[in-house]
Amino acid sequence: QVQLQESGPGLVKPxxxxxxxxxxxxxxFSGDYWSWIRQPPGRGLEWIGFIYYTGSxxxxxxxKSRVTISVDTSKNQFTLMLSSVTAADTAVYYCARTLPMVRxxxxxxxxxxxxxxxxx
Amino acid sequence: QSALTQxxxxxxxxxxxxxxxxxxxxxxxxxxxxxxxxxxxxxxAPKLMIYEVNKRPSGVPDRFSGSKxxxxxxxxxxxxxxxxxxxxxCSSYAGSIFYIFGTGTKVTVL
Numbered sequence: 001q002v003q004l005q006e007s008g009p010g011l012v013k014p015x016x017x018x019x020x021x022x023x024x025x026x027x028x029f030s031g032d033y034w035s036w037i038r039q040p041p042g043r044g045l046e047w048i049g050f051i052y053y054t055g056s057x058x059x060x061x062x063x064k065s066r067v068t069i070s071v072d073t074s075k076n077q078f079t080l081m082l083s084s085v086t087a088a089d090t091a092v093y094y095c096a097r098t099l100p101m102v103r104x105x106x107x108x109x110x111x112x113x114x115x116x117x118x119x120x
Numbered sequence: 121q122s123a124l125t126q127x128x129x130x131x132x133x134x135x136x137x138x139x140x141x142x143x144x145x146x147x148x149x150x151x152x153x154x155x156x157x158x159x160x161x162x163x164x165a166p167k168l169m170i171y172e173v174n175k176r177p178s179g180v181p182d183r184f185s186g187s188k189x190x191x192x193x194x195x196x197x198x199x200x201x202x203x204x205x206x207x208x209x210c211s212s213y214a215g216s217i218f219y220i221f222g223t224g225t226k227v228t229v230l
Contacts, residue, residue, distance in 0.1 A: 035219075044123060044222065044223050044224045045209055045221040045224075046221065047218075047219040047221065058217040058218070061121075061218070062121075094165055104154065104171040104175065105152075105154040105171075105219075106168055106171035106172070106211070107156070107166070108168045108171075110165040110166055111165065112165055113165055
């Protein structure tokens with residue numbers, strides 16, 4: 001059973017950089033795609049981007065200028081960095097395994113979520 | 121790219137069926153058979169219920185079914201149970217390795 005766990009600060013100041021790490025256990029890390037998805041309080045889901053275990057990335061065009069996702073295969077971890085944050089970036093941030101084209105292009109395993117509040 | 125359109129709410133009595141629609145465009149829902157559906161209980165992470173329009177992951181009851189016609193996908197929950205009360209989100213691959221979610225539907229079991 002694949003398990004994902006987000007970790008990182010729950011409070012970030014405006015204009016600073018949000019950084020979250022997702023640790024994967026219980027399954028194969030290499031060979032899979034790994035996404036970040038966020039959900040503002042009381043609102044819907046937004047895909048932020050994903051990374052392949054090789055380090056190849058793809059980002060939501062609406063966030064691309066501020067997002068960096070990196071991977072550390074030795075620790076089965078991948079990290080989200082979102083720069084120049086504002087209150088609009090306040091959300092629960094989820095990490096999720098992303099199935100490739102041949103397996104359905106869906107998000108089958110999710111972390112429990114990490115609420116990040118942007119406030120001074 | 122705008123979110124996929126879902127009705128804000130849907131409801132049904134125990135044992136009845138409820139169907140939720142998810143409307144997109146030919147660039148997402150209509151262009152690919154990569155529509156998935158997620159169930160989210162309050163304070164919990166989303167759970168994959170349907171992928172590739174109509175396939176169920178292991179462990180998801182066959183009371184949950186999906187379909188698609190043109191630019192609109194649908195999720196039907198048959199034999200409603202109390203635990204089906206949750207928010208439901210659709211998602212579609214939208215080309216260029218980009219994913220888009222729906223606006224979400226709150227299902228109430230009366």
